[in-house]
Amino acid sequence: MRKTFVLLLLSAFLFSLIAPSLAANPADNKAQIAKLQSEVSKLEATLATTKSKVQKARLQSTIAGHKKVIAELQRAAARQSSTQTMTVQRPAPVQAAPVEAAPAQPKIFALKGGLAGGAGLIAADFMMPVGPMYLGGEAGYAVGNNFGIIDAGIKGVFDFGGPFVGLEVSYGGYSKKVQDVPGLSGIIDSGVGVGLLAGTAMGPLAVTVGYDTKLGARADAGYRILL
Numbered sequence: 001m002r003k004t005f006v007l008l009l010l011s012a013f014l015f016s017l018i019a020p021s022l023a024a025n026p027a028d029n030k031a032q033i034a035k036l037q038s039e040v041s042k043l044e045a046t047l048a049t050t051k052s053k054v055q056k057a058r059l060q061s062t063i064a065g066h067k068k069v070i071a072e073l074q075r076a077a078a079r080q081s082s083t084q085t086m087t088v089q090r091p092a093p094v095q096a097a098p099v100e101a102a103p104a105q106p107k108i109f110a111l112k113g114g115l116a117g118g119a120g121l122i123a124a125d126f127m128m129p130v131g132p133m134y135l136g137g138e139a140g141y142a143v144g145n146n147f148g149i150i151d152a153g154i155k156g157v158f159d160f161g162g163p164f165v166g167l168e169v170s171y172g173g174y175s176k177k178v179q180d181v182p183g184l185s186g187i188i189d190s191g192v193g194v195g196l197l198a199g200t201a202m203g204p205l206a207v208t209v210g211y212d213t214k215l216g217a218r219a220d221a222g223y224r225i226l227l
Helices: 002-023 026-049 053-086
Strands: 108-116 119-130 133-143 148-159 163-174 191-202 205-212 216-226
Touching: 026 053, 108 133, 108 205, 119 148, 119 216, 133 163, 148 191, 163 205, 191 216
Parallel strands: none
Antiparallel strands: 108 119, 108 216, 119 133, 133 148, 148 163, 163 191, 191 205, 205 216
C-alpha cells in the first residue's frame, strides 16, 4: 500500500514537471502523447496477464499516471489550437467614399413677354443663386392704350425644381395717370409697389402669374438661358 502511494506521488510529481514544459511545444506534445499511449498499451497488456495483486496495483497506478499526463497534454494542445483559431487579423480601416460636391446652381437670364399694369410687357430677368433662393432683378417696358410703363424691380424666388414662388419690389413708371388697371381700383400713378408671384418652368420655358400693388394683376411667359 505504501509503495502504491509512493508511485502515485511520483506520477503526480512527474506530471507537474512534464506537462507545463510540453504544453508550450505542440510538436513535443504530440510525440509525448504517442509515446505515453504506446506505454499505456504495453502496461495494459502486461496487466492482463499479471496475477499478483501487488504488481497489478503498481501497473494500474502507473497507467493512471500516464493517462493523466496524456489528458493534460491533450487539453494543452486543444487550448493552443483554440487560441490560434481565435487570433483575428485586424481589418484595414474602411475609407469613406469621397463625397462629391453638389453642382453649382446656374445663373438665369430670361426674355419674356406678357401683361402688367394693363399693358403689353416686354422685359428681361437676371437671377443668380444666393443660398437656397434666386435673387435678381427685372427691367422692361409695357405699352398700353396711349400710355407706357417703365417696369423695374428686384425679386427673390424659391425654386422647387420646376414650380417656383417669389416676392418682388417693383417700380411702375407710368407715362401718365391711368385707371381701370386689372386688379387695381382708382387712378394709378407712378410709384413703388410690392408683389407676389408664382409659376413653373418647363425646360427653358417659364410661365409666371402674380399680383403687384403698383402693376396690378400680371402674367408673362419667357425663355430662360442658363449661364
